[in-house]
Amino acid sequence: MATKQQQFVPTPSSPANTSGIINRSKAAAGDTRIVVIIFGQGQERIVTTFADVLGKPYRFASSFSSVGSEDHGTVIGIAAGDAKGDIVSRDRALMIAINAHCVGLGMPPDLDLSAASDYEFLYTEAPFFRRDLSRFISFTLGQISPHEALIKKARTYFISTTFPDVRTALSNLDILSVGSDAVEIRVDLLKEPLTDGTFNSVPSLSYVGEQVMLLRQRTELPIIFTTRCTRENGRFPMDDPDLYYEYLYRAIQWGCEYVDVEIWLREDIRRRLFEQRGNSRIISAFHDFSGTFKWPSPQAQAIFADSRRYGDIVKMITIINSVSENYELEYFRSQIKANNPDGPPLSAVNMDQLGQLSRALNTVFSPITHPLLPIVAAPGQLSAAEINGALSTMGQLPKKNIYGIGSFRSTPQVAFFEKCFNELGLPHNFMSVDRAVKGSVETFCLQHEFGGAYLSSPLSADQPYIPELSDAAKTIGSIDTIVVRGEGANTTFIGDNATWKGIRSTLTRDFAPSAYKDRAAIILSSSGDDAASIIFALRSLNIGKIYTVGFKAHGPLAFDVEPFTSIESVQRVEHPFAIISALPPLKSHLAQPLLRHFSHTGRPSPCGQGKVFMDLANGPRSTDPLAVAEQCGWTSYGVADATAFTTVETLRLLVGQNVPYSFVRLASGRGLY
Numbered sequence: 001m002a003t004k005q006q007q008f009v010p011t012p013s014s015p016a017n018t019s020g021i022i023n024r025s026k027a028a029a030g031d032t033r034i035v036v037i038i039f040g041q042g043q044e045r046i047v048t049t050f051a052d053v054l055g056k057p058y059r060f061a062s063s064f065s066s067v068g069s070e071d072h073g074t075v076i077g078i079a080a081g082d083a084k085g086d087i088v089s090r091d092r093a094l095m096i097a098i099n100a101h102c103v104g105l106g107m108p109p110d111l112d113l114s115a116a117s118d119y120e121f122l123y124t125e126a127p128f129f130r131r132d133l134s135r136f137i138s139f140t141l142g143q144i145s146p147h148e149a150l151i152k153k154a155r156t157y158f159i160s161t162t163f164p165d166v167r168t169a170l171s172n173l174d175i176l177s178v179g180s181d182a183v184e185i186r187v188d189l190l191k192e193p194l195t196d197g198t199f200n201s202v203p204s205l206s207y208v209g210e211q212v213m214l215l216r217q218r219t220e221l222p223i224i225f226t227t228r229c230t231r232e233n234g235r236f237p238m239d240d241p242d243l244y245y246e247y248l249y250r251a252i253q254w255g256c257e258y259v260d261v262e263i264w265l266r267e268d269i270r271r272r273l274f275e276q277r278g279n280s281r282i283i284s285a286f287h288d289f290s291g292t293f294k295w296p297s298p299q300a301q302a303i304f305a306d307s308r309r310y311g312d313i314v315k316m317i318t319i320i321n322s323v324s325e326n327y328e329l330e331y332f333r334s335q336i337k338a339n340n341p342d343g344p345p346l347s348a349v350n351m352d353q354l355g356q357l358s359r360a361l362n363t364v365f366s367p368i369t370h371p372l373l374p375i376v377a378a379p380g381q382l383s384a385a386e387i388n389g390a391l392s393t394m395g396q397l398p399k400k401n402i403y404g405i406g407s408f409r410s411t412p413q414v415a416f417f418e419k420c421f422n423e424l425g426l427p428h429n430f431m432s433v434d435r436a437v438k439g440s441v442e443t444f445c446l447q448h449e450f451g452g453a454y455l456s457s458p459l460s461a462d463q464p465y466i467p468e469l470s471d472a473a474k475t476i477g478s479i480d481t482i483v484v485r486g487e488g489a490n491t492t493f494i495g496d497n498a499t500w501k502g503i504r505s506t507l508t509r510d511f512a513p514s515a516y517k518d519r520a521a522i523i524l525s526s527s528g529d530d531a532a533s534i535i536f537a538l539r540s541l542n543i544g545k546i547y548t549v550g551f552k553a554h555g556p557l558a559f560d561v562e563p564f565t566s567i568e569s570v571q572r573v574e575h576p577f578a579i580i581s582a583l584p585p586l587k588s589h590l591a592q593p594l595l596r597h598f599s600h601t602g603r604p605s606p607c608g609q610g611k612v613f614m615d616l617a618n619g620p621r622s623t624d625p626l627a628v629a630e631q632c633g634w635t636s637y638g639v640a641d642a643t644a645f646t647t648v649e650t651l652r653l654l655v656g657q658n659v660p661y662s663f664v665r666l667a668s669g670r671g672l673y
């Protein structure tokens, strides 16, 4: 069993304004304290990687007391042995301490350092997952906030994994998590093997940490950390409530996006976790297996009221005795919604077969299972496909025709969408059609069962039959997705743009949003229209000056965008953080001289190299600029990366379901579509 810690050191709460996408689409500045990385013996490289991901310079120091306000903007590395000297007395308002521990070198993390740090990053050297580090630091510093996006979704689901060892799940994770917005790790169901062939009664913190790390390395979905107690269908012992604090606080330190805190726990434990949650969100959980709980009761109201004090989401799960109690729950849900317009959202379902109707009707963080899981996490759990099937049978999910409109000649894209719809049990048809004649898009929109469309070449945003536009579509000036909202006479079309999101997700795969702040970028394109979504994506990352080749920007995106006018003007600019080419395939080689130039010359930036190259050309090329970029040390992405991320966004917009990036890549083979 895990050794109990003597002292609990709180994570200082992060600044109030930590939402990842604020001011509509801008990345938040987040926590601006000095980042100090504590590293193990021979692990200096992890400090340089943190600095590179954050786009900052670094230096090594021998103590916390030698770090001062002049170090703002620099990542500091302190060896674990040195850090122990004064970590406890560090200036917490000035710096944020992250214990970076390499798993697999034979030693668990030092418990005192783990407890005293603000956060802990567990990693493996081979393979090393840079995107895991990028996500960890972006999240813990408050530069991204998945919760902000998830609470706005009409329906959210999480898969409750029930594996004794997550390693067994890793190869199937892409398929398991189709339709899920988050993955729950049931820590109480983990089984840590001991040398004598038995299992630890409670998995140790080092075992749990490794399991969380393995899961996070393989999924981009937020993680829900759950220690379900024995009274509530779990295996976590209830005799020592402080043990819950120890594990749940560590989950916050590991950067788990959600932490499940059971409501029976002492108030001081729940309060401390809520106050110390940093950027993690607390799911306050109540389960009742007595069979006597009633939704229309002062008890149910009181439980919600108590839960909301220390919960960002309130979860209430019960056993019922008759189907009609599902309707009582629906009435309770509507009352709660009406009386608590500012949240927190309620996730409530009834268990067992009798309660399955409520699992279909719940819209907030519905727990789901998957046929590939060893057991269901709770009686009556349904899969995403079963829930969609039930909704469809009840007339809640009418069958629609969803179109891919463009000049597709091939069928793989149809096969991909059909695969997703099948996997999710959605009743819709996907059809890919040519956009041959003027006006044909409107013709599709007017069809009776039109359920939305994705356009392979975007439409200009001023279509009279698309009355509403997202902010992105309005600013970019083009629509690549037509979303249908409402039914019958209330049906309306919203023009949206998924491409910029795909580009932004690609840019932030290996770098934190802050790495782009105030840095220069270069865009090559044959037209301003093709470049608009790139500019929007870069602006959302607070990029500095943008230089252009091949076009001039117009309209709302033209601010601080300047065309290169001569070789001299190229030579004068600071090293760009990113070069992005939207040139057609036969011209994409024109990026190569710039890549070469900025690999060897160019005014260096004080913030390290951070060389990102993206080539959005789709089709055969005379030479491959990606290969040139990689040779010159640029982190490179091709059109398949950006398209896969865009597809994730397109599916979210069209059918409201989350299909992970890794599944899109997996299902579409090597070349996308």
Ligand SMILES: O=C1C[C@@](O)(C(=O)O)C[C@@H](O)[C@@H]1O
Pocket: 160, 184, 186, 226, 228, 260, 285, 315, 317, 349, 351, 367, 368, 377, 378, 379, 381
């Ligand atoms: O709280 C819940 C809901 C659940 O109990 C269910 O009923 O589906 C399953 C659990 O894994 C999860 O933590």
